Amino acid sequence: MTAQTINIHQISKFCAIAIILHSAEFFFPTPIFGIKPGIANIIILFTYLKFNFKSAVYVSLIRVFISSLIIGTFITPTFFISLSGAILSLIFLFLCQFLSHKFFSIYTFSMLMGLGHILGQFIIVRMFIIPDDGVFILFPIFILFTFIFSLINAFIVSRLISPSN
Amino acid sequence: MKLFGYSMREILLLKLFKLGDFLIFFIFITIIILALNYYFHLPKGDYLEISHGNEIKHYSLFQNKILIFDEIEVEINMGKARIKKSNCANQYCIMQGWISKINHSVVCIPNLFKISIKSKMLSYDSTNY
The missing domain is CATH 2.60.320.10 (N-utilization substance G protein NusG, insert domain)
Structure with missing residues (x-):
């Protein structure tokens, strides 16, 4: 096998895991509607750290498309919210590359990705789905849970990268 | 107390976090406090x-x-x-x-x-x- 086929094989493996996590999360009960832990982001961050930014883009976008087909939300508002969140979080991840790895660890990456995700979702919702300033009432709650869940996700990634303590 | 093999002291004292992370923490917490402050003190309407x-x-x-x-x-x-x-x-x-x-x-x-x-x-x- 060439290096490229190994890479495609690995990316598809991570895609499969991300799709499973994303789909499972959709059916996961949440106390407040719309608040989800975003466990698929663990895999995206892991892919970025293990390979490169390009593979993370592949995994993220394939995950959004395929899992929406599985759940049955393809080309519905849910799908576009998910897609815009994923795209903006990838943009934030791209910008994170320029941060010094000496001072910034995956916790920063995870938090900024979470922030990008929530901002992307809010932009789409405010522009097309609920065109009213009232949606920003939800912003404080969402940003609080983004902070908590992105810390937990980053901790899980750090455990995955170095499982032997 | 140990959490996933790390002691609480290691978690708190830069074993896991790097210096810049605290900067991002600070910015994030500031955003949260400002947002919550706005949320609880919304202006009255006219x-x-x-x-x-x-x-x-x-x-x-x-x-x-x-x-x-x-x-x-x-x-x-x-x-x-x-x-x-x-x-x-x-x-x-x-x-x-x-x-x-x-x-x-x-x-x-x-x-x-x-x-x-x-x-x-x-x-x-x-x-x-």
Whole structure:
């Protein structure tokens, strides 16, 4: 096998895991509607750290498309919210590359990705789905849970990268 | 106490976090505090906007008044407003209670009825361009 086929094989493996996590999360009960832990982001961050930014883009976008087909939300508002969140979080991840790895660890990456995700979702919702300033009432709650869940996700990634303590 | 093989001391003392992470923490927590502060101290509105069918009407909030539309009664009481009576089946619009903060609204979907509180300062409302 060439290096490229190994890479495609690995990316598809991570895609499969991300799709499973994303789909499972959709059916996961949440106390407040719309608040989800975003466990698929663990895999995206892991892919970025293990390979490169390009593979993370592949995994993220394939995950959004395929899992929406599985759940049955393809080309519905849910799908576009998910897609815009994923795209903006990838943009934030791209910008994170320029941060010094000496001072910034995956916790920063995870938090900024979470922030990008929530901002992307809010932009789409405010522009097309609920065109009213009232949606920003939800912003404080969402940003609080983004902070908590992105810390937990980053901790899980750090455990995955170095499982032997 | 050990958490996933790390002691609490290691977690707290830069074993996992790097210096820049604390900067991001600080920025994030500042955003959260500002957002929560805004959330709990929303500005009060100036007038009440009632959309009924295709009509949109404006009423001052600083009065005591009961407005009667076809099936719905709206009560305004010095800065706050509510739907007092409605003929809809579930009565969700009445259960919403009083609203007084800017951009809050109550809708009654069966009657295509909406009341919302607006401000004269529409600086960040992009629909007013």
